[in-house]
Amino acid sequence: xxxxxxxxxxxxxxxxxxxxxxxxxxxxxxxxxxxxxxxxxxxxxxxxxxxxxxxxxxxxxxxxxxxxxxxxxxxxxxxxxxxxxxxxxxxxxxxxxxxxxxxxxxxxxxxxxxxxxxxxxxxxxxxxxxxxxxxxxxxxxxxxxxxxxxxxxxxxxxxxxxxxxxxxxxxxxxxxxxxxxxxxxxxxxxxxxxxxxxxxxxxxxxxxxxxxxxxxxxxxxxxxxxxxxxxxxxxxxxxxxxxxxxxxxxxxxxxxxxxxxxxxxxxxxxxxxxxxxxxxxxxxxxxxxxxxxxxxxxxxxxxxxxxxxxxxxxxxxxxxxxxxxxxxxxxxxxxxxxxxxxxxxxxxxxxxxxxxxxxxxxxxxxxxxxxxxxxxxxxxxxxxxxxxxxxxxxxxxxxxxxxxxxxxxxxxxxxxxxxxxxxxx
Amino acid sequence: xxxxxxxxxxxxxxxxxxxxxxxxxxxxxxxxxxxxxxxxxxxxxxxxxxxxxxxxxxxxxxxxxxxxxxxxxxxxxxxxxxxxxxxxxxxxxxxxxxxxxxxxxxxxxxxxxxxxxxxxxxxxxxxxxxxxxxxxxxxxxxxxxxxxxxxxxxxxxxxxxxxxxxxxxxxxxxxxxxxxxxxxxxxxxxxxxxxxxxxxxxxxxxxxxxxxxxxxxxxxxxxxxxxxxxxxxxxxxxxxxxxxxxxxxxxxxxxxxxxxxxxxxxxxxxxxxxxxxxxxxxxxxxxxxxxxxxxxxxxxxxxxxxxxxxxxxxxxxxxxxxxxxxxxxxxxxxxxxxxxxxxxxxxxxxxxxxxxxxxxxxxxxxxxxxxxxxxxxxxxxxxxxxxxxxxxxxxxxxxxxxxxxxxxxxxxxxxxxxxxxxxxx
Numbered sequence: 088x089x090x091x092x093x094x095x096x097x098x099x100x101x102x103x104x105x106x107x108x109x110x111x112x113x114x115x116x117x118x119x120x121x122x123x124x125x126x127x128x129x130x131x132x133x134x135x136x137x138x139x140x141x142x143x144x145x146x147x148x149x150x151x152x153x154x155x156x157x158x159x160x161x162x163x164x165x166x167x168x169x170x171x172x173x174x175x176x177x178x179x180x181x182x183x184x185x186x187x188x189x190x191x192x193x194x195x196x197x198x199x200x201x202x203x204x205x206x207x208x209x210x211x212x213x214x215x216x217x218x219x220x221x222x223x224x225x226x227x228x229x230x231x232x233x234x235x236x237x238x239x240x241x242x243x244x245x246x247x248x249x250x251x252x253x254x255x256x257x258x259x260x261x262x263x264x265x266x267x268x269x270x271x272x273x274x275x276x277x278x279x280x281x282x283x284x285x286x287x288x289x290x291x292x293x294x295x296x297x298x299x300x301x302x303x304x305x306x307x308x309x310x311x312x313x314x315x316x317x318x319x320x321x322x323x324x325x326x327x328x329x330x331x332x333x334x335x336x337x338x339x340x341x342x343x344x345x346x347x348x349x350x351x352x353x354x355x356x357x358x359x360x361x362x363x364x365x366x367x368x369x370x371x372x373x374x375x376x377x378x379x380x381x382x383x384x385x386x387x388x389x390x391x392x393x394x395x396x397x398x399x400x401x402x403x404x405x406x407x408x409x410x411x412x413x414x415x416x417x418x419x420x421x422x423x424x425x426x427x428x429x430x431x432x433x434x435x436x437x438x439x440x441x442x443x444x445x446x447x448x449x450x451x452x453x454x455x456x457x458x459x460x461x462x463x464x465x466x467x468x469x470x471x472x473x474x475x476x477x478x479x480x481x482x483x484x485x486x487x488x489x490x491x492x493x494x495x496x497x498x499x500x501x502x503x504x505x506x507x508x509x510x511x512x
Numbered sequence: 513x514x515x516x517x518x519x520x521x522x523x524x525x526x527x528x529x530x531x532x533x534x535x536x537x538x539x540x541x542x543x544x545x546x547x548x549x550x551x552x553x554x555x556x557x558x559x560x561x562x563x564x565x566x567x568x569x570x571x572x573x574x575x576x577x578x579x580x581x582x583x584x585x586x587x588x589x590x591x592x593x594x595x596x597x598x599x600x601x602x603x604x605x606x607x608x609x610x611x612x613x614x615x616x617x618x619x620x621x622x623x624x625x626x627x628x629x630x631x632x633x634x635x636x637x638x639x640x641x642x643x644x645x646x647x648x649x650x651x652x653x654x655x656x657x658x659x660x661x662x663x664x665x666x667x668x669x670x671x672x673x674x675x676x677x678x679x680x681x682x683x684x685x686x687x688x689x690x691x692x693x694x695x696x697x698x699x700x701x702x703x704x705x706x707x708x709x710x711x712x713x714x715x716x717x718x719x720x721x722x723x724x725x726x727x728x729x730x731x732x733x734x735x736x737x738x739x740x741x742x743x744x745x746x747x748x749x750x751x752x753x754x755x756x757x758x759x760x761x762x763x764x765x766x767x768x769x770x771x772x773x774x775x776x777x778x779x780x781x782x783x784x785x786x787x788x789x790x791x792x793x794x795x796x797x798x799x800x801x802x803x804x805x806x807x808x809x810x811x812x813x814x815x816x817x818x819x820x821x822x823x824x825x826x827x828x829x830x831x832x833x834x835x836x837x838x839x840x841x842x843x844x845x846x847x848x849x850x851x852x853x854x855x856x857x858x859x860x861x862x863x864x865x866x867x868x869x870x871x872x873x874x875x876x877x878x879x880x881x882x883x884x885x886x887x888x889x890x891x892x893x894x895x896x897x898x899x900x901x902x903x904x905x906x907x908x909x910x911x912x913x914x915x916x917x918x919x920x921x922x923x924x925x926x927x928x929x930x931x932x933x934x935x936x937x
Binding site for chain 1: 534535536589590592593594596597599600603604607608610611612613615617618621623625628630631632642643644645646678714715729733734736737741758759762763765766768769770796799800801802806847850851852853854855856857858859860861862863864865866867868869870871872873874877882883884885886887888890892895896897898899900901902903904905907908911913914915917918919921922923924925926927928929930931933934
């Protein structure tokens with residue numbers, strides 16, 4: 088961990104830079120796989136699954152009996168925990184259903200929006216060291232609330248051709264319609280274009296490694312929408328002298344254990360806190376099963392001391408963290424001045440892990456400073472707003488001069504005619 | 513125009529296919545310009561402006577005196593028309609400000625969203641044959657309502673180094689902060705990375721030719737967000753025997769005059785209507801100044817006869833038109849079953865041109881079937897929703913078992929520790 092004291096404004100950008108991540112170098116490799124799957128469908132998917140996942144599958148779809156079996160394997164305790172998370176996620180995302188108004192903009196001119204679920208969505212859940220069943224909940228529950236008609240889930244099979252039972256169980260209780268044992272680029276390509284086994288979807292969600300990210304970016308160029316560009320996870324703790332060093336250390340470490348490219352940042356006005364947090368990190372780190380990985384991630388991490396809370400807030404908005412924990416005395420005031428962040432955690436008893444799992448908020452969030460332009464995944468991500476308008480003859484007459492003049496000044500005579508022919512001009 | 517009668521379901525996809533559009537073939541060309549501008553800033557922009565727009569500029573920024581001058585040139589009538597449009601666009605987009613609720617998902621666990629304007633946005637307004645001042649209103653007004661702090665506008669200069677006065681006037685009254693005489697790829701690159709004259713923005717909006725589209729796509733891969741992928745404009749009229757053939761013809765033609773790659777589709781249950789519309793198109797076409805262009809666009813266009821209104825609706829949702837005009841007896845019922853469209857116009861007195869200019873709805877809409885996954889530009893496009901949560905010690909205790917169990921089952925011990933350290937477990 089680097090300790091940086093009172094940095095000048097002109098080095099902020101450098102201090103706050105993320106570990107470099109550029110998936111475009113993988114585009115050529117990934118494009119070949121995509122093209123192959125587009126052309127050869129299931130056969131190509133089967134070959135890549137053999138090559139990358141080390142297993143030969145005759146069928147990709149998880150059967151009902153596999154799901155039933157998974158349900159038996161998952162412990163009652165974990166089921167109960169998942170149920171609590173599910174209920175909270177459902178409550179928070181249901182409350183996001185927009186209330187859209189019909190507006191009369193001019194007498195006789197009525198305009199409104201209708202929010203409609205994206206009919207077909209694809210969720211990608213990575214495999215790897217740990218089963219990310221929490222991400223299943225975060226993506227499938229809002230999809231179901233949005234009214235998506237086909238919710239597809241792809242996740243790589245293990246060497247035995249199975250998906251982790253907790254992932255299957257989470258998918259079952261969140262309304263996923265079809266689960267496929269397909270991972271990596273092949274999953275993204277199959278969902279983007281469809282194969283014999285995989286229906287084409289309109290939008291693809293979910294995290295993944297650099298190959299998955301590159302594949303999502305490539306297919307998003309013209310064939311399918313994606314949730315957002317993804318990068319390594321990151322947390323910032325913004326704290327003053329009232330923060331509890333043990334809590335801050337635990338939060339920084341919970342980010343660091345995600346992967347070697349994770350980033351944990353502390354921005355504080357308290358030099359004492361930095362010293363105490365450093366001690367606490369060393370202490371807590373030793374007890375972590377993933378300590379080697381977390382140690383490497385801590386190399387990307389910074390403890391930054393600034394003069395004032397105003398400066399700390401400004402630096403935070405410049406960094407635009409995916410997760411922001413505010414542990415200060417007047418955290419409500421500070422929260423009001425945050426404009427760039429994915430998800431914000433307020434006070435001493437709101438750890439990031441609450442939002443990662445069970446408080447109800449979504450954990451699929453913009454990394455890499457994308458919070459400046461993107462929201463995290465929320466109910467909107469699974470819907471579109473279609474505009475409607477209905478104009479009476481009187482309403483059209485009221486607007487006719489404006490439309491005709493504007494159209495003719497844009498040299499679009501037929502646009503003007505479409506009004507004239509109606510009002511008998 | 514092709515007339516297609518009672519097509520089978522299995523040829524729908526082919527019938528409804530768009531004129532091919534693939535900007536990725538331009539990526540290599542466009543990437544060179546982008547890289548040059550990223551490296552050499554204003555100097556590179558100046559050279560490309562000379563090359564592509566045929567004018568040497570010492571300064572790119574439009575001065576206050578140029579704006580004042582433009583205001584004098586625009587006629588009082590056109591100003592009044594623009595004012596009407598502005599007011600309606602303002603009313604409709606202001607009503608879209610989300611009302612976000614604070615939810616207590618579990619006792620002591622409070623979650624909410626805050627909508628915040630994207631701080632820096634860039635609007636691109638193409639040059640070309642006609643001044644698109646209406647697009648200035650459509651992009652800048654919602655940006656202003658959203659609370660964007662820096663609204664930048666780029667548009668190519670003409671041979672004399674000027675931007676059309678109506679574009680400048682529209683920018684002035686819509687709250688644009690800075691107008692730059694930069695067009696094409698160079699505008700997109702300058703806004704994505706910033707130059708000496710052009711501040712970097714976080715999201716780029718606006719239409720453009722294939723080079724602009726390719727440039728937007730390339731910069732969106734990792735450096736800046738964009739509104740949506742753009743393609744040629746299109747309209748579908750969904751009509752029964754109650755539709756007025758002259759109105760339908762006028763609507764199809766108002767789309768056709770946009771460009772040779774525009775597409776106009778009629779889907780109807782009435783064979784008589786098709787015959788009448790054909791006659792009307794021939795009649796109205798002759799009077800259009802852009803008739804040669806419109807004739808070419810009509811080659812992409814189809815008049816499709818189907819058996820039932822249910823089939824017409826299904827085909828419409830499959831096509832997912834940018835603009836959809838519903839001219840049927842029971843248009844409200846039909847509107848309720850539309851799930852894929854950008855903007856929908858109901859009844860006989862609601863031409864697309866009303867929404868293009870002055871009713872208040874946005875005219876920046878998803879083309880090329882993207883309506884299946886994307887909304888048109890609306891207030892949301894200029895905002896992000898940041899999630900907040902505040903948990904009391906009691907609230908965290910209520911969630912603690914669920915978080916700890918889920919984290920440990922995902923093998924993330926430090927996530928679990930962040931809870932344990934707080935509740936003294």
